[in-house]
Structures are given as structure tokens and as C-alpha cells.
Amino acid sequence: MFACDRCSGGGTDDYNNVANAKPICDTSFGKYDICELAGDARAQGGPGATVTLVSPRAPPKEWQIKPYSRKYLDGLKAVTVRSVPNPGDAPQCTTQLNIPAMVIELGGLTGNYWHDFTDVLVPLFIGARRFNGEVQLLVVNLLPFWVDRYKRIFGQISRHDIVDFENDDGAVRCYPHVVVGYGSRKEFTIDPSLDETGGDYTMLDFTRFLRHAYSLPRDRPIKLGDVRPPGGRRRRPRMIILERTNSRKILNLPEVVAAAEAAGFKVTVAGRPKASYDEFTREMNSFDVMVGVHGAGLTNCVYLPTGAVFLQIVPYGRLEEIARTDFGDPARDMGLRYIEYSVAAEESSLMGVFGKEHPMIKDPAAIHLSGWGNVAEWYLGKQDVRINVERFRPSLLRALEHLQ
Known part of the structure; x- marks a missing residue:
């Protein structure tokens, strides 16, 4: 960046160059807002951050935009977006x-972890990938430790320094194009028919992008029909079972591991990663099958090779729609082979708490109608599962079939 001696006009005026151009800010969608300022766009940081478009064709107008993918949440900070017709009505550029x-x-x-991807990393890919690294991020509520965790992803999104926009006092940064806000229409996935990616990007592109960012070696899982190595036994497909330590634990995990090994898998059980995040992504990429009870840890499916198997165990309580929205549909969009195993009432720890005649067991639909609080507290927060391995075995065999 450089000091600007001729900053009264920051760039070419592209506003409304075509008839019926869309408005600067689109606030019509209930989940997030997006503003596109093309031409002389000036970003002034600090506690009252503003982004101003200077254009003689732009009628004076002002918006308060929360540049986050879920604008309805409490505690978010607003950025003022303005359009003005005269350069004198805008702050003068310093860089x-x-x-x-x-x-x-x-x-x-x-x-x-799930919201890291659903609310930030996937929407950021949707909004910024079209710029091919030539974009600068101006971040409100910058979390340096969090950005550092995903530094490889941010390094692929932008080749330029991240600006702490709230604390950027005194600077007026001028650009030919500024986007304020980001989001995705669906959860944890990309719909190119709805999301404006600027390149028809899909969730397959996102997972390829991640493999490139972390230098992950495997694009495809093992194929069981491959020729057996000379003088050796055919390799067994590698399965990772994600272990939960709070709610939704698998109470008979050793039995599940034994059943998976008997079916032909080489099984690894993993809890919270102890290695660095970079090392953990490489470990995840080494597996052919991922198994786990519904929860944020299943977000690790983004690092599986395309065509790998994702087996989600859905806790009791009519949670299938939630499970498919959060992980099932996104997994298919990633090119994974998705299998869903729904826990029966007899496999749920809630059976011992309430008994089979209680509405929590007998009528989950009524519990859902009573409000999200009961669903979250009991079906998600206070339930563990004891898998019937005989009932589970067909799901394991389906996973093997997908690797043929």
C-alpha cells in the first residue's frame, strides 16, 4: 500500500453502468446482507467504521450492515455503508x-467448529474465491488466535495482510471494489444456483481448495477392487470413529470397534486432536470412512478424500432432518458416500431415564412441538447411545460396498 496524493477519486465509477443495475446493498434475505461497492469505494476503520461509494449516479443513501453470515444474532457490530454523489462528501484516501x-x-x-466452517470459511470462499487471492480482508471483531488456526485457508483466500478494521483509526483505504458482508443460502454447503460465487463454485471446489491449502495427498479413497500388492495381503480400508466425551457418547464403543474390524476395516478411534491442526487435517485425509454421532466433530468430513464414506449416527428423537441439513446434504455435495444410521429407542440412554411410555420416547414429535429447549436439552444434550451391533452391521457392509 502507498500514500495517495490523488485520492479525491479512488477508482473508475462503475455504479449503474448498465440499465437496471442492482442496488448497492441487498438486505432482502433474512440470514445475511451483502453490499457491492464498485468504483470509488473508501473504507474508514475505527469504532464507527464506514464504507463509502462516491458516484454521481448514486443517490445519497445509508445502510447499517452487520457483515456476518447470521445477521440476526445478538452482539454483532454494524458497519455504515453509504453512497454519496460528490467526492467532498466522502473521507479523503490515505492509502x-x-x-x-x-x-x-x-x-x-x-x-x-461446525460454525467456523458454516458461518465463516464456506461463506468466505463463496465471496472471495472469485478474486483468486487478490483481495484484502477488512475484519470486524478480529480474532488473531482463530485466524492463526486457519492460517493456511486465509493464506489461500488472500495474499494480502488482514486489516483489523475496528482498530484501523485514521486510515481511509480506497479500493476499486469493496464487498461488505458474506453468507451462504444453505448450511455448510454451496448452492451455485443460489450463492453468487462469481465462478459457479461448488462444495467439491471447496474441499479441493482445502486439500490444496493443507497439501493433502489423497483425492480418492482406497478402492477394494484394486489389484492385491505382489506377495502381500490386500489393504484394509481405514476407518476413523470420532469419540465424543460429553453428550451423545457411544457407550459400547469397544463393541462397535470390534464389529467394524470384523467387517474388514482397520479402525482408529479419535477424540479431540492432540497434534497441530495442520497435522490433524493430514490424518483425517488418510481415512476412507468416517463414523460418528451427530455433532460438530463431523465437520472433519471436509478433509476426507472425494468418494470416501461418511456414516452419521443420528441420536434418537426425530433428529434426521437436522442431521441431513447439517451434514447429510453437505456430505453428498462434497462427493462423499453418505450413510445414515438412526438410533432406535432401545439404543438410547433416554429409555432408562424416562421409560417407553413417556412422550420423550413414545412421541418425539410432541417434544419438538413443545419447543427447541426440550429437544436441545434431552435429545442433544443429555443422551448417549448404546449401538446394537447386529442392527449396525448392515451399515458397515454398505460402507464396504461403497468402496468397491
Whole structure:
């Protein structure tokens, strides 16, 4: 970046160059807002951050935009987006870059592993991938430790320094194009028919992007029909079972492991990763099958090779729709072979708590109608599972079939 001696006009005025151009800000969608400022766009940081478009064709207008993918959450910070007709009505540039910028927020639910991807990393890919690294991120509520965890992803998104926009006092950064806000229409996936990616990107592109960012070696899982190595036994497909330590634990995990090994898998059980995140992504990429009870840890499916098997164990309580929205549909969009195993009432620890005649067991639909609180507290928060391995075995065999 450089000091600008001629900053009264920051760039070419592209506003409304075509008839019926869309408005600068689209606030019509209930989940998130997006603003596109093309031309002379000026970003002024600090506690009252503003982004201003200077254009004689733009009627004076102002929006308060929360640049996060779930604008309805409490505690988010707003950025003022303005359009003005005259350069004198806008702050004067102190620095200028001939690349686009994106204004985003890292607040909200950032820190929950599934939300890290669903609310930040996937929407960021949707909004920024079209710039091929030539974009600067202006971040509200910058979380340096969090960005450091995903530094390889951020390094692929942008080749430029991240700006702590809230604390960027005194600077007026001018760009030819600024995007304020980001989001995705569906959870944990990309729908190119709805999400404006600028390149028809899909979730397959996102997982390829991750493999490139982390230098992951495997694009495909083992194929059981491959020729047996000379003088050796055919390799067994590698399965990882994700172990939970709070709610939704598999109470008879050793039995499940034994059943999977008897079916022909080489099984690894993993809890919270102890290695660095980079090392953990490489470990995840080495598996052909991932198994786990519904929860944030299943987000690790993004590092599986395309065509690998993802077996989600859905706790009791009519949670199948939630499970498919959060993981099943995204897994298919990633090119994974998705299998769903729904826990029966007899396999749930809630049976011992309530008995088979209680509505919690007998009528889960009524529990859902009573409000999310009971669903979250009991079906998600206070339930463990004891898998009937005989009932589970067909799911293991299906996983093998998918690797043929």
C-alpha cells in the first residue's frame, strides 16, 4: 500500500453502468446482507467504521450492515455503508490499492467448529474465491488466535495482510471494489444456483481448495477392487470413529470397534486432536470412512478424500432432518458416500431415564412441538447411545460396498 496524493477519486465509477443495475446493498434475505461497492469505494476503520461509494449516479443513501453470515444474532457490530454523489462528501484516501476488499465479521458463533466452517470459511470462499487471492480482508471483531488456526485457508483466500478494521483509526483505504458482508443460502454447503460465487463454485471446489491449502495427498479413497500388492495381503480400508466425551457418547464403543474390524476395516478411534491442526487435517485425509454421532466433530468430513464414506449416527428423537441439513446434504455435495444410521429407542440412554411410555420416547414429535429447549436439552444434550451391533452391521457392509 502507498500514500495517495490523488485520492479525491479512488477508482473508475462503475455504479449503474448498465440499465437496471442492482442496488448497492441487498438486505432482502433474512440470514445475511451483502453490499457491492464498485468504483470509488473508501473504507474508514475505527469504532464507527464506514464504507463509502462516491458516484454521481448514486443517490445519497445509508445502510447499517452487520457483515456476518447470521445477521440476526445478538452482539454483532454494524458497519455504515453509504453512497454519496460528490467526492467532498466522502473521507479523503490515505492509502489506495488496485485490488478489491471484503469487510467481514468474525463474531457470532465463531469458535464452534461446525460454525467456523458454516458461518465463516464456506461463506468466505463463496465471496472471495472469485478474486483468486487478490483481495484484502477488512475484519470486524478480529480474532488473531482463530485466524492463526486457519492460517493456511486465509493464506489461500488472500495474499494480502488482514486489516483489523475496528482498530484501523485514521486510515481511509480506497479500493476499486469493496464487498461488505458474506453468507451462504444453505448450511455448510454451496448452492451455485443460489450463492453468487462469481465462478459457479461448488462444495467439491471447496474441499479441493482445502486439500490444496493443507497439501493433502489423497483425492480418492482406497478402492477394494484394486489389484492385491505382489506377495502381500490386500489393504484394509481405514476407518476413523470420532469419540465424543460429553453428550451423545457411544457407550459400547469397544463393541462397535470390534464389529467394524470384523467387517474388514482397520479402525482408529479419535477424540479431540492432540497434534497441530495442520497435522490433524493430514490424518483425517488418510481415512476412507468416517463414523460418528451427530455433532460438530463431523465437520472433519471436509478433509476426507472425494468418494470416501461418511456414516452419521443420528441420536434418537426425530433428529434426521437436522442431521441431513447439517451434514447429510453437505456430505453428498462434497462427493462423499453418505450413510445414515438412526438410533432406535432401545439404543438410547433416554429409555432408562424416562421409560417407553413417556412422550420423550413414545412421541418425539410432541417434544419438538413443545419447543427447541426440550429437544436441545434431552435429545442433544443429555443422551448417549448404546449401538446394537447386529442392527449396525448392515451399515458397515454398505460402507464396504461403497468402496468397491
